[in-house]
Amino acid sequence: MERVLLLCICAASVLRAVCPLLANKYRFVNEMKTWTEAQSFCREKYSDLAAIQGMDDVTMLNEQVDQSKMGDNHVAWIGLYDDMNSWMWSMSDSDFYQHDENFTNWKTEEPNNYAGIESCVEMYDNGRWNDKPCAEQKNSICFDVTGTNVTFVHISIKMNWTDSQRYCREVHTDLASVRNIAENQKVNELMSPGEKVWIGLFRNTWTWSDGTSSAFRYWSSGEPNGNSDNCAAADMKNHGKWEDWNCEVKTTFICSADPVHTKQVKLKVVGSSSVDLNNPDVLEDLLKEMKQKLKDQGVDEDIRLSWKKQEDGKIFHKDEEKSRNNNNNEL
Incomplete structure (x- = not known):
């Protein structure tokens, strides 16, 4: 890293390089x-x-x-x-959920991840939810979304949760999201007594x-x-x-131990220009040029470069004395 000099504009900063260590992983x-x-x-x-x-x-x-x-x-x-709290909806559009995304209607003492294998959600005929193994076969509720309009559709085909999701995405919009108690009631009204159906809630295990x-x-x-x-x-x-x-x-x-190894390098950037070196676009261009120079020197690891801010929040400062003496801006 010490071999690198970037000659282009006029100021100075500290560059941080992060690269992998391949030994002693x-x-x-x-x-x-x-x-x-x-x-x-x-x-x-x-x-x-x-x-x-x-x-x-x-x-x-x-x-x-x-x-x-x-x-x-x-x-x-x-x-x-x-993560037992990583529940999410099959349809992940945050704009669709607005302020109702935290609505739940779990049965008492659920979800409990019984036997460590429950990561998909069914709805009972009383509208309550329960976590179940995703491999179980059951009917499901799809929905169609057009703008702000939502229509729920009962699917009388017994499938596991993943196949139900695939079917709903191919034929409708997705497995049903239930955003509030009113929508929960609409889904529940489509069910037969004693029935349990898949809805679109699941978690990554x-x-x-x-x-x-x-x-x-x-x-x-x-x-x-x-x-x-x-x-x-x-x-x-x-x-x-x-x-x-x-x-x-x-x-x-x-x-x-391998992914992070950080090294700080102080750069001298010499030249004359009115370019604002604290402009985010300029900083990004400088990083790209620096990374290319490293590649040209044979450094082929997955190196990530970033700027270190100084105490006043800025990246670069002029050397005013040398600027007056040499009509140059120096790092």
Whole structure:
């Protein structure tokens, strides 16, 4: 990074570069913490709790973790967790929901994620909602949306939630969103006594703390299996396979160490120009030029560049003395 000089305009700032470290991808931490405490530790000291995206990562993890330093249970937190509050509608247009998006009509003590496998929502014949396994077969409610007008349609074809969603999107607008008690009543009026139907509410299960989108899973047999066990740990006695644990249990943990390595570089930008270097468009153009120069020098990692603001909130400052002496603006 020190090799880079950007010669174009007139001022100075500090550039921050973030790039991956390819070696030593994981860090085993021999401290007993809850999942949330471990997450905070990893984000402060490294990058985040470990994200595992394939069998190569599993092999690397097994090689790097020293089991002799682990506790009696030989498990360590990783970054996978099941957010029980991540409910969303199949139709995700925020303008459509306006101020009613928080409406719910759950049955008492629901949702409960029974057996750890309930992430789709059915409506009972009394209008109450319940979380159920998405693989169950049942009728569904689609809806048609035209501007502000909504029409609900009963579908008498037993399908799982995903197939119901696909059908509704192909034939109508989507699986039904229910924004308020009036719409809940309209859906309920379409149902037969004793019937249960899919509506469009669901949640994404088991996501990575750092936002990794990998769908790779390495669960032990019978896992995940717990109603309130919403955090994942790797069992190093079982080849690093995963188990769901209660997030409040204190155990060792594994951090990802590769995604973030930050370096600050002070740049000298010399020249004469009336261009405003604190203009966002100009700053963006400078970053693009800098990144291209790095590529030209053979730096091919996924580097992210950003400007560091100074105490007054500005990025660049003129060197007034040198400007007077040299008729130049200097970083």
